[in-house]
Amino acid sequence: MSIKIEKLTHIYNPKSPFETKALDNVSIEIQDGEFIGLIGHTGSGKSTLIQHLNGLIKPSSGKIIINNLDITDTSVKLVEVRKRVGLVFQYPEHQLFEETVYKDIAFGPFNLGLTEKEIKERVKEAMELVKLSYDQLKDRSPFELSGGQRRRVAIAGVLAMRPEVLILDEPTAGLDPRSRDEILQQIKVLHEKYKNTIILVSHSMEDIAKLVDRIIVMHRGKVALTGAPREVFKQSSILESIGLGIPQITFLMDKLKEAGVHLGEDIFTVEEAKEEILKWIRGKRDA
Amino acid sequence: MKSMIEVENVTFQYKNNEEEIKALKDISIKVKKGEFVVIIGHNGSGKSTLAKHINALLLPTEGKVMVKDMDTKDESNMWDIRQTAGMVFQNPDNQIVATIVEEDVAFGPENLGVTPEEIRKRVDEALNIVDMIEYREKAPHLLSGGQKQRIAIAGVIAMRPDCIIFDEPTAMLDPVGRNEVINTIKKLNKEENITIIHITHFMEEAVNADRVIVMEDGKIVLEGTPREVFTQVEKLKILGLDVPQVTDLAHELVKEGISLPADILTVDEMVMELCRLK
Numbered sequence: 001m002s003i004k005i006e007k008l009t010h011i012y013n014p015k016s017p018f019e020t021k022a023l024d025n026v027s028i029e030i031q032d033g034e035f036i037g038l039i040g041h042t043g044s045g046k047s048t049l050i051q052h053l054n055g056l057i058k059p060s061s062g063k064i065i066i067n068n069l070d071i072t073d074t075s076v077k078l079v080e081v082r083k084r085v086g087l088v089f090q091y092p093e094h095q096l097f098e099e100t101v102y103k104d105i106a107f108g109p110f111n112l113g114l115t116e117k118e119i120k121e122r123v124k125e126a127m128e129l130v131k132l133s134y135d136q137l138k139d140r141s142p143f144e145l146s147g148g149q150r151r152r153v154a155i156a157g158v159l160a161m162r163p164e165v166l167i168l169d170e171p172t173a174g175l176d177p178r179s180r181d182e183i184l185q186q187i188k189v190l191h192e193k194y195k196n197t198i199i200l201v202s203h204s205m206e207d208i209a210k211l212v213d214r215i216i217v218m219h220r221g222k223v224a225l226t227g228a229p230r231e232v233f234k235q236s237s238i239l240e241s242i243g244l245g246i247p248q249i250t251f252l253m254d255k256l257k258e259a260g261v262h263l264g265e266d267i268f269t270v271e272e273a274k275e276e277i278l279k280w281i282r283g284k285r286d287a
Numbered sequence: 288m289k290s291m292i293e294v295e296n297v298t299f300q301y302k303n304n305e306e307e308i309k310a311l312k313d314i315s316i317k318v319k320k321g322e323f324v325v326i327i328g329h330n331g332s333g334k335s336t337l338a339k340h341i342n343a344l345l346l347p348t349e350g351k352v353m354v355k356d357m358d359t360k361d362e363s364n365m366w367d368i369r370q371t372a373g374m375v376f377q378n379p380d381n382q383i384v385a386t387i388v389e390e391d392v393a394f395g396p397e398n399l400g401v402t403p404e405e406i407r408k409r410v411d412e413a414l415n416i417v418d419m420i421e422y423r424e425k426a427p428h429l430l431s432g433g434q435k436q437r438i439a440i441a442g443v444i445a446m447r448p449d450c451i452i453f454d455e456p457t458a459m460l461d462p463v464g465r466n467e468v469i470n471t472i473k474k475l476n477k478e479e480n481i482t483i484i485h486i487t488h489f490m491e492e493a494v495n496a497d498r499v500i501v502m503e504d505g506k507i508v509l510e511g512t513p514r515e516v517f518t519q520v521e522k523l524k525i526l527g528l529d530v531p532q533v534t535d536l537a538h539e540l541v542k543e544g545i546s547l548p549a550d551i552l553t554v555d556e557m558v559m560e561l562c563r564l565k
Contacts, residue, residue: 174458178527248532255558
């Protein structure tokens with residue numbers, strides 16, 4: 001499902017002393033099936049942007065066209081938008097409310113008016129996608145589960161709507177490294193399996209580097225940079241000037257270059273760095 | 288006084304759904320005055336349970352916890368212990384009680400019965416230490432996460448504790464907020480000589496500690512200086528914990544037969560070592 005954002009501007013509290021321009025004439029195109037990493041500081045406008053994408057807030061001006069449907073048009077029913085665009089908020093487990101895991105995940109599909117049988121199928125499928133055991137956990141209270149499990153129940157609740165566009169706002173914030181890696185891995189598998197469009201909001205350059213096709217960097221309500229991770233990380237001085245880091249390995253490569261050791265430029269994983277350095281050292285030995 | 292904190296053979300057991308769970312299994316730790324200790328481990332490893340024992344929020348099922356020679360089991364010590372060992376939690380929003388920054392910081396000392404002049408002095412001092420003095424008349428809800436967390440820290444400092452326990456204070460913050468809080472913690476340790484116990488998932492926050500303790504399944508599985516602990520790359524990976532990328536890289540290169548020291552922690556060290564090979 002493709003997304004076309006045209007000249008989107010959003011002003012909070014217009015014509016008051018608190019007036020803030022959160023989005024300033026933003027235009028972005030996202031292709032069907034693309035995996036996007038959205039990065040930016042607190043206050044850069046990224047949360048405001050994603051809230052527009054499923055119609056939670058309306059733009060001050062500009063348009064959002066999702067598969068030829070202009071969702072900013074007032075005649076569009078929001079149910080139609082939300083069936084297609086699923087949004088997983090930050091700390092989604094704070095929104096769990098039902099007595100059992102099953103009921104919580106079924107809440108969305110139930111409101112779509114699906115039959116019992118269809119709902120059950122969707123709950124099962126969604127739990128499988130986030131690696132939660134249906135038989136063991138469906139009747140448990142979500143509040144008895146661990147933090148990582150609760151997060152997955154919340155994500156399953158959105159997946160059960162079978163969204164064609166999935167937006168995740170910092171899905172790993174506050175999790176320990178093991179739960180973080182598990183959830184990111186499941187998102188990756190999900191994308192490979194369904195080829196759906198995914199927008200992942202994150203602060204972690206290392207995580208983004210491993211997963212996405214394209215990065216969009218937001219700063220002060222505008223798109224500051226966009227491109228494949230390799231291209232974006234090359235702009236380390238721009239990233240640093242807006243207070244964002246680059247993966248530690250990329251930083252190492254930059255420092256080596258300053259010290260007169262020229263290795264490949266677009267390197268950001270430990271694996272790639274190891275290969276490059278070995279090539280360099282062994283090359284010298286043979287010389 | 289032998290140590291600031293002494294945890295002796297502590298076991299903690301509780302019931303969940305009729306099931307007996309042992310969150311701490313025979314743990315012993317000593318923390319010296321002025322020490323900066325980082326505790327790392329998974330959710331469920333017992334690290335927060337341990338932290339809550341240090342200011343008597345939880346009492347051991349077996350063993351004992353001594354804070355500045357006071358036994359946490361003795362109820363008459365409770366208020367002295369909580370004043371000695373302050374605690375800062377994960378979510379800044381759950382720790383702020385007042386509608387004005389300086390009133391929030393004054394809340395603790397007010398409850399200690401400190402005189403108004405002394406409170407004024409302590410509040411200004413605490414806000415200066417966390418670098419938030421210019422926000423003293425602002426409303427906390429308008430501040431950023433990192434700023435709110437620093438207000439929460441100021442509230443603890445105003446109680447004049449000898450020791451502060453930080454339970455994942457940066458987990459909900461963005462990189463900027465995280466840096467603000469980490470720098471504040473380092474400053475409290477270096478300049479105010481406050482004993483720090485810092486619980487975190489983030490390995491890079493442990494690099495400056497005097498000692499790192501790794502917990503898993505209610506037990507201590509690794510302990511030592513950051514260098515000693517981080518170079519156990521294989522063991523940390525099995526535990527599902529992160530290793531700084533350069534340390535991981537050094538470890539991989541050593542495995543390939545490159546002669547590098549195995550205890551590289553920073554990018555600068557790595558650059559220096561590689562240039563030596565040039």
